[in-house]
Amino acid sequence: xxxxxxxxxxxxxxxxxxxxxxxxxxxxxxxxxxxxxxxxxxxxxxxxxxxxxxxxxxxxxxxxxxxxxxxxxxxxxxxxxxxxxxxxxxxxxxxxxxxxxxxxxxxxxxxxxxxxxxxxxxxxxxxxxxxxxxxxxxxxxxxxxxxxxxxxxxxxxxxxxxxxxxx
Numbered sequence: 001x002x003x004x005x006x007x008x009x010x011x012x013x014x015x016x017x018x019x020x021x022x023x024x025x026x027x028x029x030x031x032x033x034x035x036x037x038x039x040x041x042x043x044x045x046x047x048x049x050x051x052x053x054x055x056x057x058x059x060x061x062x063x064x065x066x067x068x069x070x071x072x073x074x075x076x077x078x079x080x081x082x083x084x085x086x087x088x089x090x091x092x093x094x095x096x097x098x099x100x101x102x103x104x105x106x107x108x109x110x111x112x113x114x115x116x117x118x119x120x121x122x123x124x125x126x127x128x129x130x131x132x133x134x135x136x137x138x139x140x141x142x143x144x145x146x147x148x149x150x151x152x153x154x155x156x157x158x159x160x161x162x163x164x165x166x167x
Contacts, residue, residue: 004041011053018057022064032067036060114164122157129154 015036019029036059045055096104115123128134128142136154140147161167 004037007040007052007056008037011056014053015056015060019060019064022060032060032064035063039063110165111161114161117164118157118160122153122160125150125153126157126161 012033016029016033019032019036020026023029023032036056039059040056115126118126124143125139128139129136134142136147136150139150143150
């Protein structure tokens with residue numbers, strides 16, 4: 001029996017192509033591909049004299065069918081709500097009311113929208129300062145601009161945000 005890395009080398013592209021075809025989505029295809037080879041490793045039943053490519057494709061198809069079945073079952077029990085990554089902060093934890101969460105999310109969306117509309121030179125400085133917690137000196141070095149320029153852009157960015165948010 002060959003090592004799993006040899007099967008990945010020999011049939012990986014074909015299996016991945018099949019996974020992409022099934023899922024029609026890169027992220028789901030990546031998961032399906034990984035699960036296929038994990039199951040193949042766990043079972044350790046791949047023999048070179050049988051048709052290993054066919055065996056691996058059948059594993060991928062079975063994993064995909066199981067995922068679809070689980071998804072449909074869960075959807076039938078309770079509709080699935082997909083959150084975008086930036087929305088994870090707003091998943092209810094039982095401490096805040098739904099109204100408070102909606103207001104908080106709307107405020108965050110409003111701020112995000114206002115920041116996105118800033119001219120790039122202001123937006124970059126603002127994001128580096130607040131989101132990445134970089135100091136004026138660090139921003140100055142990273143952008144290769146004087147500290148005074150960083151302070152000025154930061155001030156202008158805050159001023160424009162206040163105007164746009166009517167604060």
